Amino acid sequence: MKNLTDIEIIESVKKGNHSDFALIIDRYKNKAFSLLTRMLKNEMEAEEVLQDCFLKAFNSLANFRQEAKFSTWFYRIVYNTGLTKLSSTKRKIESEMASIDDHLEIKSEHDFRIAEQKDFSKFIQSQVEKLPVKYASVINMFYLDNMTCEEISEVMETSVSNVKVMLYRSRNELKNLLLKFKYSEELL
Amino acid sequence: MIQLSDELLNKYIDGELEESALKEIHEQLKKSESDRRRLAALQTIHSELASLKMYQVSEDFTSSVMFKVRKNLKVVRKDRNFIFSIVTIFIAISLIIFGYLIDWAIGQSSGIGVLTENINNYVNTFIGSFSIVKDLFTTKNLSIIGSIFSFGIIISGYLFFESLKQSKRNLSKLH
Numbered sequence: 001m002k003n004l005t006d007i008e009i010i011e012s013v014k015k016g017n018h019s020d021f022a023l024i025i026d027r028y029k030n031k032a033f034s035l036l037t038r039m040l041k042n043e044m045e046a047e048e049v050l051q052d053c054f055l056k057a058f059n060s061l062a063n064f065r066q067e068a069k070f071s072t073w074f075y076r077i078v079y080n081t082g083l084t085k086l087s088s089t090k091r092k093i094e095s096e097m098a099s100i101d102d103h104l105e106i107k108s109e110h111d112f113r114i115a116e117q118k119d120f121s122k123f124i125q126s127q128v129e130k131l132p133v134k135y136a137s138v139i140n141m142f143y144l145d146n147m148t149c150e151e152i153s154e155v156m157e158t159s160v161s162n163v164k165v166m167l168y169r170s171r172n173e174l175k176n177l178l179l180k181f182k183y184s185e186e187l188l
Numbered sequence: 189m190i191q192l193s194d195e196l197l198n199k200y201i202d203g204e205l206e207e208s209a210l211k212e213i214h215e216q217l218k219k220s221e222s223d224r225r226r227l228a229a230l231q232t233i234h235s236e237l238a239s240l241k242m243y244q245v246s247e248d249f250t251s252s253v254m255f256k257v258r259k260n261l262k263v264v265r266k267d268r269n270f271i272f273s274i275v276t277i278f279i280a281i282s283l284i285i286f287g288y289l290i291d292w293a294i295g296q297s298s299g300i301g302v303l304t305e306n307i308n309n310y311v312n313t314f315i316g317s318f319s320i321v322k323d324l325f326t327t328k329n330l331s332i333i334g335s336i337f338s339f340g341i342i343i344s345g346y347l348f349f350e351s352l353k354q355s356k357r358n359l360s361k362l363h
Binding site: 018019021022025026029030031033034037043046047050051054055058059120121124125128139140142143144167168171172174175178179 | 194195201226229232234236237239240242244246249250257258261
């Protein structure tokens with residue numbers, strides 16, 4: 001099948017070919033699901049919220065103007081719906097949504113155990129899951145969705161420099177953990 | 189001894205530094221083992237994050253969302269048909285009443301001239317200054333307006349029955 005662009009698919013959906021929306025779902029479902037899972041820390045909730053996000057996107061397609069990329073527009077829906085879900089479930093959002101001025105520190109009881117296994121990938125993946133919502137979102141969008149800092153700032157409605165601060169802090173914290181748990185000898 | 193900042197190392201990884209800054213960093217890295225270690229750790233993190241785990245939704249996710257999309261569309265269509273029916277009924281009733289009033293006025297008058305005079309008086313009393321509206325009610329215009337309203341009633345009736353048929357079809361599909 002011809003590799004249609006997002007805009008071509010959306011134009012087709014707008015013309016009444018509603019079943020084409022399935023192409024958009026297939027294209028974004030796993031990436032958006034990863035973002036929501038890292039935000040909500042719960043796969044079942046993330047899937048429910050993602051269904052709502054796709055429905056919202058479908059119902060608002062008429063409002064989508066091609067000034068921004070579809071992915072940015074859609075991720076803004078996903079990110080905001082994720083935040084709404086977090087606040088509605090009355091989690092301790094204040095502690096999770098640390099502002100960028102707050103100190104970022106990742107703590108884990110299993111850090112030493114994982115570190116002893118000397119499995120870099122497992123170790124880092126497990127630490128990413130423990131990042132606060134905003135930091136995890138930035139990491140997810142930057143690495144998994146290959147979004148630029150500018151696009152992420154549009155999604156999160158914050159400045160580009162804030163996004164960079166969150167990205168650098170996340171990397172630095174992970175780097176410090178890596179050095180702390182004696183991986184450093186293997187790095188050189 | 190100068191130590192390279194984390195911000196600088198991050199920018200180095202992202203390729204955001206200019207040639208002159210790059211030279212300085214390379215010089216510093218040659219001198220400091222600690223900086224080399226920090227950079228290597230950061231590069232490891234960067235490459236590990238590049239292969240970040242992607243979570244997978246359940247297999248029937250797409251079909252489940254599409255089912256909800258279609259269901260949602262049916263509800264919107266039903267609502268639209270309902271509003272259309274109500275508007276059509278309202279217009280039809282208004283036109284019937286207007287037609288009945290015209291018919292009654294003709295019945296009350298002995299001739300079309302008297303009728304025109306009555307309508308003119310009516311318009312003068314209630315509208316007064318709206319002379320443009322008054323001018324509409326001349327003998328010639330009255331027959332034109334009557335024809336337009338009759339046509340409107342026929343069209344409204346047709347649309348009303350069409351929407352009624354469509355609603356019935358939608359209901360039978362739902363059952």
